[in-house]
Amino acid sequence: VNDALNAGEHPKGAYVFRLYLAGGAPNSVRALANLYAICRKHFPGSHRIEVIDVLKEPLRALAAAVFVTPTVVKVSPAPEQQIIGNLSEEEAVLRALGLPQKENE
Amino acid sequence: MTATTHPSHPAPYAAGSELALRLAHAEAMLRTLTSGQVDAIVSPDGKIYLLQPAEAAPPKDRFLAMLSHELRTPLMPVLLGVDELGDDERFAAARPTLTMMRRNIEVQSRLLEELTDFTTVGQHKVRLRPEAIDAHEAVRYVLEICRGESGTALIEVRLDLRASESIVLADSVRLQQIMWNLLKNAIKFSPPGGDISITSANETPGNLTLEFTDHGIGIEPEFLPLLFEAFQQGANLPQHRHGGLGLGMFIAKELAEAQGGTLTVASEGRGKGATFRLTLNLAPNQTQE
Numbered sequence: 001v002n003d004a005l006n007a008g009e010h011p012k013g014a015y016v017f018r019l020y021l022a023g024g025a026p027n028s029v030r031a032l033a034n035l036y037a038i039c040r041k042h043f044p045g046s047h048r049i050e051v052i053d054v055l056k057e058p059l060r061a062l063a064a065a066v067f068v069t070p071t072v073v074k075v076s077p078a079p080e081q082q083i084i085g086n087l088s089e090e091e092a093v094l095r096a097l098g099l100p101q102k103e104n105e
Numbered sequence: 106m107t108a109t110t111h112p113s114h115p116a117p118y119a120a121g122s123e124l125a126l127r128l129a130h131a132e133a134m135l136r137t138l139t140s141g142q143v144d145a146i147v148s149p150d151g152k153i154y155l156l157q158p159a160e161a162a163p164p165k166d167r168f169l170a171m172l173s174h175e176l177r178t179p180l181m182p183v184l185l186g187v188d189e190l191g192d193d194e195r196f197a198a199a200r201p202t203l204t205m206m207r208r209n210i211e212v213q214s215r216l217l218e219e220l221t222d223f224t225t226v227g228q229h230k231v232r233l234r235p236e237a238i239d240a241h242e243a244v245r246y247v248l249e250i251c252r253g254e255s256g257t258a259l260i261e262v263r264l265d266l267r268a269s270e271s272i273v274l275a276d277s278v279r280l281q282q283i284m285w286n287l288l289k290n291a292i293k294f295s296p297p298g299g300d301i302s303i304t305s306a307n308e309t310p311g312n313l314t315l316e317f318t319d320h321g322i323g324i325e326p327e328f329l330p331l332l333f334e335a336f337q338q339g340a341n342l343p344q345h346r347h348g349g350l351g352l353g354m355f356i357a358k359e360l361a362e363a364q365g366g367t368l369t370v371a372s373e374g375r376g377k378g379a380t381f382r383l384t385l386n387l388a389p390n391q392t393q394e
Binding site: 027058062 | 133134137138140141142143144145146147149151152153155327
C-alpha cells in the first residue's frame, strides 16, 4: 500500500489518481488492484496513483470531502472527479470519470 | 426575520440541468453505498468507522456456537490426562512439558469459551442472576486469579478502592468475567515492569465506577470506536500480534450493559496507555437518598 507510486514517463497529459482506502479492508484492496489494472491497460506509462490510507490520514479524507472508502479521485486531466466503490466495473469507471476507453480486444 | 428570494430555476429534471446531474450522482452514490462495495465511512469529525461485511450474520453465529462447543469437549479429557501424569512420580522429569501442555490446553479452552460467549452474548441469550455483591471483593478475587497466571509476575497492579459504597447488583460470575477481561487486557498490553491501577469511586448516586488503567501501548483515536466490536482485534487493530480472538472487550461490554452498567474506554493515543471505565448499579438498599 505504501509503495503505490507509479511515476509516469510522460508528465504532460498524465493521468493522476488519488485513491482513498481503509488499510487492508477487502473493498479497498480490490479497488487498488482494479485501479492498477485499469491504468496499466488504458494509460500505460502515463499514470500516477497516490494512495491515501484514511486510517492513517483521516484529515486528508475530510479535506478532500471523501466520506467513504474506497473512493478514487481523478485529479488530472481536469475536471477533478470522484467515484466510490471497488472499481470492479472497468467500463463504468472510465465512463464515470470521463476517460477515454481503449478497445484492446 | 428576513425573507429570502430564490432565483427562478430551470425545470428540475431538464436534461443536463444541474439538479438532474446532482440527482443522477446521488442515485449512483446510493447504489454504490448499498452494494457492499464500501468498507469504511469517514465521519465529519474525522473518525473512521469500518463497516462489517454484509454477510456477518446469524448463520455464522449458529455455526460458531456449534463449532466452539464441539471443539471444547475433547479438551477436557486431555486436561485430566495431563493432570494425572503430572501427579505421577514416574513422570517427574516431564513436569515442565506437562505444565506447558496444560497451559496451552487452557488457552485453547479459553479461546473457545470466548467464541461460545460471543454467540450467546451477541444474541442477547445470556442468562443473568443479579445479586448484591461486593465489587471490591470481586476485584481482589479476580486479581488473585490473574496473579497465578503466566506473564503477570512482572506487572505491578495497584488497587485504590476508595468508593465508600461497593455493593453492586450484578451476576457475580459475569461480573468477574468482565473484570477478568479488563485486567487481562491491561496486562496483555503492558510492557514488562509496567504498572496497572484499579480504582473505584461513587461518582454519581446509585453507581459505582471502576477504572482499569494501564500505561501500555494505548489506542489510536481512530481505533477507539472499533474496540468493542467483535473480531476487531484480528481484523483491524494493531494489537494483532497479542493473540486472542478480539472478542474479550465485545463480551465485556455486552455483559456490562446486560446488567444495566456501562463500559467505556479512553486513551490519549499510541503508547499512552488506556483507561477502561466500568459503571455498575449499586444494590438498592445501599443507595443513598
